[in-house]
Amino acid sequence: MLKPITNAEIQLLIAQAIQAREQAYAPYSGFKVGSAVLSENAKIYPGHNIENVSYSLSICAERNALYHAHICGANTFYALAVVYHETEFAKPCGSCRQVMHEFNPELLLVLCNLRKEYRLLSLSKLLPEPFEKSQFQTHKIEAK
Numbered sequence: 001m002l003k004p005i006t007n008a009e010i011q012l013l014i015a016q017a018i019q020a021r022e023q024a025y026a027p028y029s030g031f032k033v034g035s036a037v038l039s040e041n042a043k044i045y046p047g048h049n050i051e052n053v054s055y056s057l058s059i060c061a062e063r064n065a066l067y068h069a070h071i072c073g074a075n076t077f078y079a080l081a082v083v084y085h086e087t088e089f090a091k092p093c094g095s096c097r098q099v100m101h102e103f104n105p106e107l108l109l110v111l112c113n114l115r116k117e118y119r120l121l122s123l124s125k126l127l128p129e130p131f132e133k134s135q136f137q138t139h140k141i142e143a144k
């Protein structure tokens with residue numbers, strides 16, 4: 001299922017995530033995050049976080065990148081980059097991990113910083129026990 005990702009694709013993802021971060025709307029936290037996702041058609045879709053004065057309405061960069069890609073017709077994703085800091089590596093929040101799992105449980109994460117240093121990690125390592133359809137199955141206890 002996973003397509004090998006090239007170094008050139010990783011560099012493009014990082015560059016797009018850094019560029020997306022510049023447009024982030026984070027007037028309340030000052031925590032600007034950029035993301036970019038690589039789809040099956042080799043296109044890259046950026047996203048950034050958007051905050052709201054009603055904090056719970058804010059949305060993360062990673063989900064914005066995925067939703068952006070999906071709105072544009074992409075359904076299969078191979079890798080997602082996320083960046084927020086000069087030297088530290090961002091990790092997606094739990095909500096974003098669950099949304100990523102919906103599209104690719106083995107999604108490759110490119111955790112990067114503004115120096116373009118990065119670490120590669122599979123989503124399955126960050127979300128080993130996701131919420132899944134199988135949890136909707138009805139189980140019946142047999143009477144003895």
Ligand SMILES: [Zn+2]
Binds near residue numbers: 060062063
């Ligand atoms: Zn998130």
